[in-house]
Amino acid sequence: MPRHAFVFALVLLPLAACADGQAPAAPAAVAPAVAGAPERPAKLGLCTACHGDDGTSRTPGTPHLGGQDQLYLERALADYRSGKRQHVPMTSLANALQPADIQALAAWYAAQPGFAGSVP
Template identity: 40%
Template sequence: MKCTLTLLSFGMALVLVSTPIFASGNIENGKTKAAACVACHGTDGNAVDPQYPRLAGQYNEYIQQALHEYKDGRRNNPIMKGFAGTLSDQDIEDIAAYFSSMPTKLDTLKGHIQGD
């Protein structure tokens, strides 16, 4: 009985921890939906111009949160608000899955922090 409860508890914990993994979006759909993003963020998600964030390899949940914040106005950027405002929750999950799956070229912050 004790072993069964332990296994059940472990299983429940695993489900709770892994839920965001299953809700991470579709990478292939994200690639299609991110077509407009590449103009500023680069075809490989590694923007060359330092005024645009590098999205490749960024945390999936962070990209989702940022897009939701642009969409609802918590982040104030007219360009991003316009793009994010047209996205559904599924679009956001897919785009985040796409960019987070890409390899990043950012190995140091040197030259990427304002004032460097």
């Protein structure tokens, strides 16, 4: 779709649909996502070399974390710490994290957009 058609469909069409000329209210899901966005975790640097700041891996065979379920990410890191999951680099890094770090990292990556295509 050409960009101008997309802008028209996204912005102008809903405005035209309002009988009284007033802009429609923003969806409720938009405001909390911005207002509740997690802070950048202090320990994010431990993850970015393999998983990227936004959770999009640049390394073949390394999973994308952006958009993953927060509870899943917390459990995975806890499993690396406990030895239930085995991967030497991940176990080493997870053992350097406190529970608050794990929660912050999981919240950060869960709030990132999911992987949507090819990586340069």
